[in-house]
Amino acid sequence: MSRTGPRLAAVVGLAAVVLTGCAQPGQLGHPGPEPLATVLAAPSAPVMPPPPTGPVLIGSGRVEERVNIRTTAPAEYAVATIVLRPGESTGWHRHDGPELTAVRSGEITVLREDDCEPTRYSPGEAVFFPDGQPHLIRNDGRVPAELMVTSLLAPGAPSQTPVAPAC
Numbered sequence: 001m002s003r004t005g006p007r008l009a010a011v012v013g014l015a016a017v018v019l020t021g022c023a024q025p026g027q028l029g030h031p032g033p034e035p036l037a038t039v040l041a042a043p044s045a046p047v048m049p050p051p052p053t054g055p056v057l058i059g060s061g062r063v064e065e066r067v068n069i070r071t072t073a074p075a076e077y078a079v080a081t082i083v084l085r086p087g088e089s090t091g092w093h094r095h096d097g098p099e100l101t102a103v104r105s106g107e108i109t110v111l112r113e114d115d116c117e118p119t120r121y122s123p124g125e126a127v128f129f130p131d132g133q134p135h136l137i138r139n140d141g142r143v144p145a146e147l148m149v150t151s152l153l154a155p156g157a158p159s160q161t162p163v164a165p166a167c
Contacts, residue, residue: 058148059102059126069098069152076155082147089138093160095129097153101137102126106145111136116167134163
């Protein structure tokens with residue numbers, strides 16, 4: 001047997017050791033990074049469900065009196081999100097058009113000029129204010145209240161007008 005056989009085996013073995021030391025994760029038997037699905041499903045990073053598709057009901061309620069919505073000229077509508085911190089209120093005010101307020105989170109207390117008995121509204125409930133009705137919305141709870149407010153106004157009209165407390 002020639003001497004080149006053991007020498008060649010030693011050189012090939014040494015090259016394998018050197019190349020293995022230079023290998024990157026995932027090469028030549030080195031463990032690779034965890035698959036993305038495993039990382040996303042880790043307990044420290046909860047997987048969020050996909051957002052709902054189609055119509056999503058924000059709030060609902062019932063208006064006991066007849067509602068007429070008429071305009072004598074063009075009208076503008078607005079949809080806004082309002083957050084009332086605990087203890088905060090809108091102050092007494094009115095709108096020159098109807099308003100619909102849906103409670104998305106938290107709870108609110110409503111006072112109206114014609115009904116000073118406080119009424120509470122919870123998430124998923126909505127309250128309707130007819131054109132010009134003075135009212136106050138306040139957060140008597142311990143967490144912020146998020147409201148979705150839709151109003152219909154004449155172009156250029158103020159979004160609300162402060163009024164003297166009715167109750």
